[in-house]
Amino acid sequence: MMLPFLxxxxxxxxxxxxxxxxxxxxAAILGTMWYKATKVRSENDLKRxxxxxxxxxxxxxxVMQSGRSSEH
Numbered sequence: 716m717m718l719p720f721l722x723x724x725x726x727x728x729x730x731x732x733x734x735x736x737x738x739x740x741x742a743a744i745l746g747t748m749w750y751k752a753t754k755v756r757s758e759n760d761l762k763r764x765x766x767x768x769x770x771x772x773x774x775x776x777x778v779m780q781s782g783r784s785s786e787h
Contacts, residue, residue, distance in 0.1 A: 724730060758779065765775045 762775055762779070765778065770778075
């Protein structure tokens with residue numbers, strides 16, 4: 716199903732260039748947001764599994780900090 720306003724746009728080189736100029740940063744922003752959300756979800760799953768195994772808060776904090784220091 717074609718959106719009605721898309722049929723009224725004059726698709727030429729200039730329009731395509733403008734769409735590309737705005738699409739690239741938008742894709743970068745959305746990709747960054749997806750990466751951060753996935754990372755937080757993964758860290759939360761790890762923390763949950765460590766709690767289920769009976770690890771103390773200090774042990775969990777130490778594990779999480781060791782992972783962060785190796786990333787930088």
